[in-house]
Amino acid sequence: MIFWQIIRFALGGLAANKVRSALTMLGVLIGVASVILLLAVGNGSSVAVKNSITSLGTNSLTVSSGASFGGSRSAATTKKLTVADAKALADPTAAPDIKSVAPVVSTSATAIYGDISYTPGSILGTYPAYFETANEKIAKGDYFSADDVLNSRKVAVIGSTTATQLFNTDDPVGKTISLGGTPFTVVGVLQTKGGSTGFSDPDDVVIAPLPTVQNAFTGFSSVSQILVQATSADTTTQAQAEITQVLMGTHSLTDPTKLDFRVSNQASLLTARESTTQTFTVLLGAVAAISLLVGGIGITNIMLVTVTERTREIGIRKALGAPKAVILGQFLTESTLLSVLGAGLGVGVGLFGAHFKVVGIVPVVIPSSVLGSFAIAVAIGLFFGSYPANRAASLRPIDALRHE
Amino acid sequence: MARRGRARHSGTAPTPETETGPATPTPVIQIRRLTKAYGHGDATVHALRGPDDPETGLPAGVSLDIDEGDFVAVMGSSGSGKSTLMNILGCLDVPTAGRYLLDGIDVGHLDEQQLSLVRNRKIGFIFQSFNLVPRTSALAQVELPLAYAGVRAAERRKRALAALSLVGLSQRAGHKPNELSGGQQQRVAVARALVTAPAMLLADEPTGNLDSHSTEEVLQIIDGLNATGRTVVLITHEDEVAMHAKRVLRLVDGKVISDVRQGPVVGPPPVLAAQLRQRAANGELIGGRQ
Ligand SMILES: Nc1ncnc2c1ncn2[C@@H]1O[C@H](COP(=O)(O)OP(=O)(O)OP(=O)(O)O)[C@@H](O)[C@H]1O
Ligand SMILES: [Mg+2]
Numbered sequence: 064m065i066f067w068q069i070i071r072f073a074l075g076g077l078a079a080n081k082v083r084s085a086l087t088m089l090g091v092l093i094g095v096a097s098v099i100l101l102l103a104v105g106n107g108s109s110v111a112v113k114n115s116i117t118s119l120g121t122n123s124l125t126v127s128s129g130a131s132f133g134g135s136r137s138a139a140t141t142k143k144l145t146v147a148d149a150k151a152l153a154d155p156t157a158a159p160d161i162k163s164v165a166p167v168v169s170t171s172a173t174a175i176y177g178d179i180s181y182t183p184g185s186i187l188g189t190y191p192a193y194f195e196t197a198n199e200k201i202a203k204g205d206y207f208s209a210d211d212v213l214n215s216r217k218v219a220v221i222g223s224t225t226a227t228q229l230f231n232t233d234d235p236v237g238k239t240i241s242l243g244g245t246p247f248t249v250v251g252v253l254q255t256k257g258g259s260t261g262f263s264d265p266d267d268v269v270i271a272p273l274p275t276v277q278n279a280f281t282g283f284s285s286v287s288q289i290l291v292q293a294t295s296a297d298t299t300t301q302a303q304a305e306i307t308q309v310l311m312g313t314h315s316l317t318d319p320t321k322l323d324f325r326v327s328n329q330a331s332l333l334t335a336r337e338s339t340t341q342t343f344t345v346l347l348g349a350v351a352a353i354s355l356l357v358g359g360i361g362i363t364n365i366m367l368v369t370v371t372e373r374t375r376e377i378g379i380r381k382a383l384g385a386p387k388a389v390i391l392g393q394f395l396t397e398s399t400l401l402s403v404l405g406a407g408l409g410v411g412v413g414l415f416g417a418h419f420k421v422v423g424i425v426p427v428v429i430p431s432s433v434l435g436s437f438a439i440a441v442a443i444g445l446f447f448g449s450y451p452a453n454r455a456a457s458l459r460p461i462d463a464l465r466h467e
Numbered sequence: 468m469a470r471r472g473r474a475r476h477s478g479t480a481p482t483p484e485t486e487t488g489p490a491t492p493t494p495v496i497q498i499r500r501l502t503k504a505y506g507h508g509d510a511t512v513h514a515l516r517g518p519d520d521p522e523t524g525l526p527a528g529v530s531l532d533i534d535e536g537d538f539v540a541v542m543g544s545s546g547s548g549k550s551t552l553m554n555i556l557g558c559l560d561v562p563t564a565g566r567y568l569l570d571g572i573d574v575g576h577l578d579e580q581q582l583s584l585v586r587n588r589k590i591g592f593i594f595q596s597f598n599l600v601p602r603t604s605a606l607a608q609v610e611l612p613l614a615y616a617g618v619r620a621a622e623r624r625k626r627a628l629a630a631l632s633l634v635g636l637s638q639r640a641g642h643k644p645n646e647l648s649g650g651q652q653q654r655v656a657v658a659r660a661l662v663t664a665p666a667m668l669l670a671d672e673p674t675g676n677l678d679s680h681s682t683e684e685v686l687q688i689i690d691g692l693n694a695t696g697r698t699v700v701l702i703t704h705e706d707e708v709a710m711h712a713k714r715v716l717r718l719v720d721g722k723v724i725s726d727v728r729q730g731p732v733v734g735p736p737p738v739l740a741a742q743l744r745q746r747a748a749n750g751e752l753i754g755g756r757q
Binding site: 068075079375376378379380381382383384385386387388389459460461464 | 554557559560561579580583584585586587588592594598599600601602603611612614615616659663
């Protein structure tokens, strides 16, 4: 029996019931597309986390006030972080593994440029060292300088999102914006960091010299964070110990279990978050796999219905001398065609869908998920199709013909 | 198929022949003590039983020979086992007991694959209820047995068109079953049964659903096929149809109760022969197709 003839019989069978064939294919299509897309979304979010780890700089440490884990939570002993703490950390003899220190105050205010009013995600006051530590690169203009800090100049560097919101396509450098009533001259725009993880946009920021922001908004009493850069990624542990040592001195603490500040390694925090997104990916994958399975069961169901409905036809074909292998081949080809076409279209839809942002995450397609889901769909078609096909082919002609 | 053909007839024709002596031509169908029962225990229905064995009192089964080139009509009341017999002859069903030899080969010993070959090559089956494949054009319908025989597309088309024109349907090749009248559908079924040039044509009430005109058309085709040497077994309820046969079997409750020969095994079937004689007498074409 010629192979092409079997294919032609199978295509004829599928064409005879177009709506049903299309719906069955749709089931497989959705299964395959959702496997590809959901895994891409999961993968995309973990890629985003990975990017923000590298964008943070792996040797940066953040000191924030408040009790560390397991420490005393008594508010009476809590001393806020101050610029003096930062200066103490910058002493190279006390802390040889620290490269630079940047105290940070953060606030929020509405920025106005012309008739556009916009509230950026955050307004930071800090030292120029912040840019290197936080891995912020300049795209246009320049950073503000140590001189600007010393003279409390009203200058600011803005993130790309803020720049787009306020200036649209205009060049912000040299323009003056009003932040909470205080005029600031924009001296630079930061490169887009991206890697937005859905909760905060790292590019929606205004950064100005520390004393300027303190003067205009927060006052001089305390800072919200101190960003510390270790000399290298390998010395972050030592740097962390030195920070604890120095700050225990300045805060007059003796018990290392009762600290009123917290030193966190951003990279390790993000690594923890990355493992969360991996769990998320696995969950998404499981949901998608189930929908693929349901698509497969759809094929079995349709093939069973088809076989039952066409039992008489099978009887006629067998009476005309169709060998078992040909009947088997015809129905198996039908189910395989359904799954191959459905899976092929599903791959197309999945790859197309991956071009769009899903809940703020840019999907990143995993190549093996494309191959894998396609192969699994086709295997399901073969496997689940073979039961009804075999049942059809094994009928004795007279039993098939008598079937109502 | 190789056993069929005129050579055999021309070889046997000169030998002196008696009308009741079927021993001379080789029987193409031999059934021996064939029974078919449905159900178990007290509910058992013996669709084919033959006479009761005088010693045991059990059904002894039907034994029957059908010669090559014969035209047998099987008659009997409803439920007498005609279709049961026919389905076994067509290798569509298997007997409960007994042997069925087709061309001297015991069909019971053939496997699934060989059976499909037998159905495809040796037997053309015409069903009472047409049994056309739905949503398939007449041409594709007639091509089916050839497709299963592995005939190439071009050759298949040619032979299918020839078969359709033989039954007078070449104008309707592209029509689907639901676009054909009952008589046309039955003629498509006839074309499908004869397209592989099978040695044996089995027809289960081929005219049961047809009016007298269509019945006459279908019978003419079958007569013509028998005249070219094909063995025909046909089930019918109607005496007018049975008139066309060379031999008439009557079944009652799974037993053959009468076996009447109406014409010689060799030569055209009675009705066609009469027509030919008529034409010859009228000074028309001498000899006709034979
Ligand atoms: N699949 C079956 N299961 C049980 N009994 C059956 C089956 N097929 C046929 N029979 C019985 O076998 C007997 C013979 O049936 P069969 O079909 O051969 O009759 P028939 O002579 O062809 O009748 P009709 O002229 O009505 O077609 C009937 O009594 C019928 O009830
Ligand atoms: Mg019947």
